[in-house]
Amino acid sequence: MLLNIHRVQQTTNTVEEPLDLIRLSLDERIYVKMRNDRELRGRLHAYDQHLNMILGDVEETVTTIEIDEETYEEIYKSTKRNIPMLFVRGDGVVLVAPPLRVG
Amino acid sequence: MEVSHSIKERTIAENSLVILLQGLHGQVTTVDLRDESTATGRITNVDAFMNVRLAEVTFTDRQGTVSHLDELFVTGRNVRYVHIPDEVDIRATIERQLQAIHRVRFFGGRDKGRKEFPRAKHK
Numbered sequence: 001m002l003l004n005i006h007r008v009q010q011t012t013n014t015v016e017e018p019l020d021l022i023r024l025s026l027d028e029r030i031y032v033k034m035r036n037d038r039e040l041r042g043r044l045h046a047y048d049q050h051l052n053m054i055l056g057d058v059e060e061t062v063t064t065i066e067i068d069e070e071t072y073e074e075i076y077k078s079t080k081r082n083i084p085m086l087f088v089r090g091d092g093v094v095l096v097a098p099p100l101r102v103g
Numbered sequence: 104m105e106v107s108h109s110i111k112e113r114t115i116a117e118n119s120l121v122i123l124l125q126g127l128h129g130q131v132t133t134v135d136l137r138d139e140s141t142a143t144g145r146i147t148n149v150d151a152f153m154n155v156r157l158a159e160v161t162f163t164d165r166q167g168t169v170s171h172l173d174e175l176f177v178t179g180r181n182v183r184y185v186h187i188p189d190e191v192d193i194r195a196t197i198e199r200q201l202q203a204i205h206r207v208r209f210f211g212g213r214d215k216g217r218k219e220f221p222r223a224k225h226k
Binding site: 045046047048049050052053054083084085086087088089091092 | 118119120121123124137153179180182183184185186187188189191193
């Protein structure tokens, strides 16, 4: 499903502004870094100028740092959950990218 | 269809994804708030600023304490996520909302009614 709401009247095929780069990722899986140490990986169904987004098949990762009381070392813990279809409010979005490839 | 009575709100909604949330009237959804609490209930109203009114709400606060509320109002700024129910056809919902707005806008036809975008008197 391709939905381009951020420009209502015309839909150009050229890349003119940064939001157009996101348009190129419509219907693709993307990686979204959010505020409060959260990350989302999902399929981009729609977005708008505020970066409100609709993501399908989403995996949300919340990362927390715990300090070991004895050794004072930092332990990174992450919690994941899956959501079939999610509306994301744009003001929480930090960056949007193609999925990160590990290794 | 529940369309806002304000021209400003209609225009804002028409040009952003909030219009999808407005189309979810009556659906039971879960709203994740910015402060990590969650509210599951029936959407009764969403305005252009994403302020959400829910009814028959199960509210789980940050600590995990569950409570039941008849009504809940969430400020748009405090919304982090809205879980869209599986049964919702997103494209159809948005198109339905846009049609409702256009019906209101063109009410009365060409020569009747107050014009949202008045035609120029002299060309």
